[in-house]
Amino acid sequence: MANTLLTTLGTSPYSETVYVFGERKADRTRYVAKALCQLFDIERVIVLLTQEAHDTHWKHLQDCLPPHVEKIAKAIPEGKTEAETWQIFDVLVDSIEANTRLLFDITHAFRSIPVLVLLGAGFLRKAKNVEIQGLYYGLYRPGQVETPIIDLTPAVRLLDWLTATDKFISTGSALELGQLLDTVQRDFYRQPKLGKRDPKPIRLQNFGQAIRNISRSLELVRPVSLLEDDLLRLQRYSTQELAEEVGQFAKPFGLLLQSIQDSYSQLALPADRATDAKAQVQKQFQLLRWYVEKRFTTQAILLAREWVISALCLCEGLPNYRQREARQEIEHQLGSLIPREDQPQAPPDIAAHVPDAQKLANLWSRLSQYRNDVAHVQMNPNPLNSEALESFVLQDLLPGLEELFPKLTWAEGKLEGDLSTSP
Incomplete structure (x- = not known):
C-alpha cells in the first residue's frame, strides 16, 4: 500500500531551508513536500491549492519532487465563507481512497485548513479505514539554517479521546477509553532509544483492561463477575500512582479518571460484605x-x-x-x-x-x-x-x-x- 502525502500550498514566496525530523535531514528546498518525500518514502502527493497558488507554485513543486512520485493537484476555494470551508473539507475527504496510508502536512496551510485537516483525519480513519501515519508541521524561522518538522500526530489521537469520552458520558461504556490507555502504553514502549532511566507508563494498560472488563460485564449483564471480580480489580488499580501516570502519559484521560472511578465504584460492594x-x-x-x-x-x-x-x-x-x-x-x-x-x-x-x-x-x-x-x-x-x-x-x-x-x-x-x- 503506497504512502500518500496530503499537503497544501499558499501564495507566499517560500524560502529554502533544510528540513530536519529527529536525526534525519532532507536536502535543501523551499517545499516541505519534497523533504517529506525523502524522509518518509512517499509515493503519492496530493496538494490542495487555490488557483492563485496553483499558478504560483504548482509547476515548480512538480519539477522538484522525485520522478517516481505521483503528483495530484486538487483545486480548492479560498475559504472565505462557511460554504467554501465545507467545499475544502469535501475536496480533502474525497481526495483520499479507502484503506490509504496517509501523512498530513499543514506547514503552508492557511485560514481554517489546519482545523479541517485535523477533523478530516478523524473522519477518514472511521469512514474510510485510512491509516494515519502522521500529521506534521515545518517550524520555519527566518535566519535559521535548519527547520525542525514537528510531529502533531498526538492531536489526531485527541479526537479518539473525544469520541471515547462522549461514549462513556452517554452510555457508561469505557471500552474505547480502556483501549486508548492500552494503546498509549504499547506505543510508548515501541519508541526508539527508550532509555533505562526514562519514566515509563506501567499502570495504564492494567487499568485500561480493568475498565474494559467492567464495561463488558455491564453490556452483557454479568452482575456476578462485576461484583466479585471486575469492580474489585478497579479498586485495586485506583491509586495515586495511577493518577500521576495518567497526568504524564495520558493527559486527556486525567479529566475523566475520577468520573470513571465514581461512576463504577458506586456499584461495588464494601470489602467486608x-x-x-x-x-x-x-x-x-x-x-x-x-x-x-x-x-x-x-x-x-x-x-x-x-x-x-x-x-x-x-x-x-x-x-x-x-x-x-x-x-x-x-x-x-x-x-x-x-x-x-x-x-x-x-x-x-x-x-x-x-x-x-x-x-x-x-x-x-x-x-x-x-x-x-x-x-x-x-x-x-x-x-x-x-x-x-x-x-x-x-x-x-x-x-x-x-x-x-x-x-x-x-x-x-x-x-x-x-x-x-x-x-
Whole structure:
C-alpha cells in the first residue's frame, strides 16, 4: 500500500531551508513536500491549492519532487465563507481512497485548513479505514539554517479521546477509553532509544483492561463477575500512582479518571460484605437502577426478571440464591400467583413476603412477557413495540420493585435491612 502525502500550498514566496525530523535531514528546498518525500518514502502527493497558488507554485513543486512520485493537484476555494470551508473539507475527504496510508502536512496551510485537516483525519480513519501515519508541521524561522518538522500526530489521537469520552458520558461504556490507555502504553514502549532511566507508563494498560472488563460485564449483564471480580480489580488499580501516570502519559484521560472511578465504584460492594448475599442483591438492584438511568432497556429487563427471583430466595431464607433448584421453586410459585379459573389454589408461600401479592403477580407477568419478547427478537406474530418496552422500564419497573421489596431497594449508599420479617 503506497504512502500518500496530503499537503497544501499558499501564495507566499517560500524560502529554502533544510528540513530536519529527529536525526534525519532532507536536502535543501523551499517545499516541505519534497523533504517529506525523502524522509518518509512517499509515493503519492496530493496538494490542495487555490488557483492563485496553483499558478504560483504548482509547476515548480512538480519539477522538484522525485520522478517516481505521483503528483495530484486538487483545486480548492479560498475559504472565505462557511460554504467554501465545507467545499475544502469535501475536496480533502474525497481526495483520499479507502484503506490509504496517509501523512498530513499543514506547514503552508492557511485560514481554517489546519482545523479541517485535523477533523478530516478523524473522519477518514472511521469512514474510510485510512491509516494515519502522521500529521506534521515545518517550524520555519527566518535566519535559521535548519527547520525542525514537528510531529502533531498526538492531536489526531485527541479526537479518539473525544469520541471515547462522549461514549462513556452517554452510555457508561469505557471500552474505547480502556483501549486508548492500552494503546498509549504499547506505543510508548515501541519508541526508539527508550532509555533505562526514562519514566515509563506501567499502570495504564492494567487499568485500561480493568475498565474494559467492567464495561463488558455491564453490556452483557454479568452482575456476578462485576461484583466479585471486575469492580474489585478497579479498586485495586485506583491509586495515586495511577493518577500521576495518567497526568504524564495520558493527559486527556486525567479529566475523566475520577468520573470513571465514581461512576463504577458506586456499584461495588464494601470489602467486608463481598460474600454477603443480601448485600449482593441490594447492589444488583443499584446496577438495575444504573441500567434504567442509562436507558439500557434490554439489560434492565433481563436483570429485573432474575432479580425478583433472587430477592424472593432471600426472603425465603435461601442465601444461596443462585442455586438452580431454589430458583426453579421460586419461579414455580411466581407462576402460581397468576390465577387460573380451571385450577384455583391458595396463594403460594412467597406471597407473604410482599405487601400486595396481586401487584407482584402483575409485575412478574409483565417481566416474563417482556423478557421473552426481547429474547425472541420479534420472531413471533405479535411482538411488542420498542416504545412499550422502554416505557415500562423507564416509568414502571423501579417504582414497582421498590414498593414490593423496600428492604432490598435501599436508599443510595446504605446496605441495611432485616429480611427476617415480611415488609
